[in-house]
Amino acid sequence: MSTINTLIFDFGDVFINLDKQGARQNALDLFELEDFPEDLIAINTLYEQGLMSTEEFLAFYTDNFPKLSKSQIIDAWNFILKDFPKERLAFIKQLAKDSNYKLILLSNTNDLHISWIKEHVLFYEEFKACFHEFYLSHDINLRKPNADIYEFVLNQNQLQPENCLFVDDTKENTDSASALGIHVWNIDETRQDVIDLFDINKTLF
Structure with a gap:
């Protein structure tokens, strides 16, 4: 063996x-979406792969969701993280x-x-x-x-x-x-x- x-x-x-379900629902509610479109999933993947800076990532979200502040985007993104x-x-x-x-x-x-x-x-x-x-x-x-x-x-x-x-x-x-x-x-x-x-x-x- x-x-x-x-x-x-x-x-x-x-x-x-992690709270994957909670984070997903929180983001859908915040962004007023029924589901995540492909372009959002693609951007998240690029960011996770280090192919996009944090500044570019946040700019994409604030451009696409102008009602939301940078800090609201960051809080929604980090919502998934819980205790260790x-x-x-x-x-x-x-x-x-x-x-x-x-x-x-x-x-x-x-x-x-x-x-x-x-x-x-x-x-x-x-x-x-x-x-x-x-x-x-x-x-x-x-x-x-x-x-x-x-x-x-x-x-x-x-x-x-x-x-x-x-x-x-x-x-x-x-x-x-x-x-x-x-x-x-x-x-x-x-x-x-x-x-x-x-x-x-x-x-x-």
């Missing part, structure tokens, strides 16, 4: 809690201390979200320091679920896919990683917690 020597973690709904349970910090700190695995964070995120997290999650730097590599989509210009983001991580760290376990709450993301031979745990954030990683995936360890 392959030996897992590398753990790759998503950030949102794995470590920090301390036991998850303790879990990753213990993993880092034990030094049994290479630890990598791989997150689809953006400058505004990370700025909010740095301001509100007081132990962000302590959390970040637990990882050997800390990859944020807007920094590396790559985004899940595209295969090239996983290939980037494997190549940069000279990893074999069968030696890696990737934890993500989005099935599309774990499916594309699995297609490359990476072991995956598609965590159900409504009833599972990352701190139970080894109990839930004991067949791999």
